[in-house]
Amino acid sequence: MTTWNLGPVDRIALGEGRAYRAGEHEVAVFRTRTGGLFATQARCPHKQGPLADGIVGAHQVICPLHAYTFDLHTGCPKNGTCEALRTYEVEVNSAGDVLLHL
Numbered sequence: 891m892t893t894w895n896l897g898p899v900d901r902i903a904l905g906e907g908r909a910y911r912a913g914e915h916e917v918a919v920f921r922t923r924t925g926g927l928f929a930t931q932a933r934c935p936h937k938q939g940p941l942a943d944g945i946v947g948a949h950q951v952i953c954p955l956h957a958y959t960f961d962l963h964t965g966c967p968k969n970g971t972c973e974a975l976r977t978y979e980v981e982v983n984s985a986g987d988v989l990l991h992l
């Protein structure tokens with residue numbers, strides 16, 4: 891497993907996502923209004939929509955292109971019509987930086 895320091899968590903507004911590149915991986919990190927932090931693949935498995943630009947709420951993200959909804963805990967689509975998202979372990983360290991484990 892490789893750990894990537896993505897920088898200050900404050901760069902991600904509450905209730906929003908932000909896209910990062912970690913080596914060859916494109917990852918979206920989401921920060922919920924209730925303090926949750928989640929990481930998934932950056933592109934929607936349906937038609938490659940940029941998930942970091944989606945709407946975040948109730949531990950879900952809604953893809954900005956066709957509104958498929960994914961559970962941020964499991965990556966599973968709510969309507970079951972496409973593949974699940976890959977999810978990654980993510981945390982905030984004592985310095986307030988986002989650590990992504992791939």
Ligand code: FES
Pocket residue numbers: 934935936937938939953954955956957958
């Ligand atoms: S590209 Fe995400 S729902 Fe179509």
